[in-house]
Amino acid sequence: MAKTPTVFIDGEAGTTGLQIRERLAILPGIAVRSIDPARRKDPEARRALMAEVDLVVLCLPDEAAKESAALAASLGDAAPRLLDASTAHRVNPDWAYGLPELTAEQPALIAAAPRVSNPGCYPTGAILLLRPLVEAGLMPADYPVCVNAISGYSGGGNAMIAEYEGRRAPDFEIYGLGLTHKHVAELQHYSGLTRRPIFIPSVGDYRQGMIDSIPLHLDTLPGRPKPADIEALLAARYAGSEYVRVVPATPKLEPQALNNTNLLELRVHGNEALGQAVLTARFDNLGKGASGAAVQNIGLMLGIAVETRLPAAAE
Numbered sequence: 001m002a003k004t005p006t007v008f009i010d011g012e013a014g015t016t017g018l019q020i021r022e023r024l025a026i027l028p029g030i031a032v033r034s035i036d037p038a039r040r041k042d043p044e045a046r047r048a049l050m051a052e053v054d055l056v057v058l059c060l061p062d063e064a065a066k067e068s069a070a071l072a073a074s075l076g077d078a079a080p081r082l083l084d085a086s087t088a089h090r091v092n093p094d095w096a097y098g099l100p101e102l103t104a105e106q107p108a109l110i111a112a113a114p115r116v117s118n119p120g121c122y123p124t125g126a127i128l129l130l131r132p133l134v135e136a137g138l139m140p141a142d143y144p145v146c147v148n149a150i151s152g153y154s155g156g157g158n159a160m161i162a163e164y165e166g167r168r169a170p171d172f173e174i175y176g177l178g179l180t181h182k183h184v185a186e187l188q189h190y191s192g193l194t195r196r197p198i199f200i201p202s203v204g205d206y207r208q209g210m211i212d213s214i215p216l217h218l219d220t221l222p223g224r225p226k227p228a229d230i231e232a233l234l235a236a237r238y239a240g241s242e243y244v245r246v247v248p249a250t251p252k253l254e255p256q257a258l259n260n261t262n263l264l265e266l267r268v269h270g271n272e273a274l275g276q277a278v279l280t281a282r283f284d285n286l287g288k289g290a291s292g293a294a295v296q297n298i299g300l301m302l303g304i305a306v307e308t309r310l311p312a313a314a315e
């Protein structure tokens with residue numbers, strides 16, 4: 001009988017790590033190995049456990065993720081495969097980008113890669129909206145894109161959760177107004193844009209759920225497409241996708257409807273007479289934006305079927 005693959009989640013007590021652990025706990029095809037909590041930041045203890053497992057999932061701040069990747073590399077031939085949930089390696093060509101829906105080839109690249117970087121929450125939705133348009137020539141690569149987004153406060157990890165749940169944070173705020181948010185690099189790179197997009201995130205007083213929205217003046221696009229043309233392009237691109245769905249436009253949209261799932265909905269809200277449209281992507285920042293996506297990638301990397309929903313949502 002084939003050996004059950006083993007996984008160590010480095011950072012399993014954090015927001016993302018905990019949700020990956022909960023999802024993996026119900027899978028019979030994977031054995032999760034945990035570190036002694038007292039030694040969870042001890043490099044030697046982490047390195048020793050890395051040597052014993054097939055796959056390490058990094059759910060750490062960027063600097064700690066880089067340190068962990070170096071610890072794994074120091075094991076040479078005994079190094080485990082890595083899946084990094086942080087921002088540290090997302091545009092590093094030595095790491096596969098863990099967005100299986102990016103291209104037809106991406107699932108096979110992820111399945112074979114020694115190192116995979118899980119995408120950022122905000123870029124996941126924006127890339128899935130933009131890349132097909134750029135590839136089809138419907139949007140020029142140098143188009144001046146603006147992405148607005150809202151996240152639940154769990155997107156800021158344990159520190160932001162404590163601020164909101166301790167009533168020490170505003171009900172709503174926009175941020176990243178220096179225009180240098182850490183997600184812009186991967187958003188631009190994997191969308192295929194040559195001009196740096198403007199990205200304006202915001203966070204509200206609710207735990208989880210995310211919407212990216214991208215306004216378009218259709219008369220500035222080649223061929224002046226109608227909203228229905230864009231919707232048809234996206235629908236054809238994601239036909240048959242297990243998790244990404246193109247669904248009808250709605251006059252209003254709230255961000256929490258897909259929580260605890262790995263689903264992502266794309267919409268084209270448009271007004272043909274005005275020549276304007278807004279593209280939206282709705283998903284769970286902790287689901288397809290983090291832990292659900294990580295479990296999807298773990299399934300591809302280990303070649304096993306996985307359940308990407310949280311156990312409560314799967315009932």
Ligand SMILES: NC(=O)C1=CN([C@@H]2O[C@H](COP(=O)(O)OP(=O)(O)OC[C@H]3O[C@@H](n4cnc5c(N)ncnc54)[C@H](OP(=O)(O)O)[C@@H]3O)[C@@H](O)[C@H]2O)C=CC1
Binds near residue numbers: 012158290
């Ligand atoms: N939350 C989200 O929606 C998303 C998060 N991510 C990314 O996932 C990663 C983890 O984020 P998140 O779970 O939100 O963060 P949290 O702050 O909730 O968790 C991080 C965990 O890492 C631990 N940790 C910190 N430094 C070390 C270290 N040197 N060695 C071992 N453990 C360490 C922390 O312990 P302690 O608290 O004791 O310091 C904590 O348990 C980040 O890179 C984040 O950017 C990605 C997508 C979405």
Ligand SMILES: CC(=O)N[C@@H](CCC(=O)OP(=O)(O)O)C(=O)O
Binds near residue numbers: 085086122154155201
């Ligand atoms: C609300 C909030 O603060 N969100 C975080 C993004 C979530 C995150 O940490 O994302 P990645 O690890 O995927 O890059 C932020 O804007 O920095």
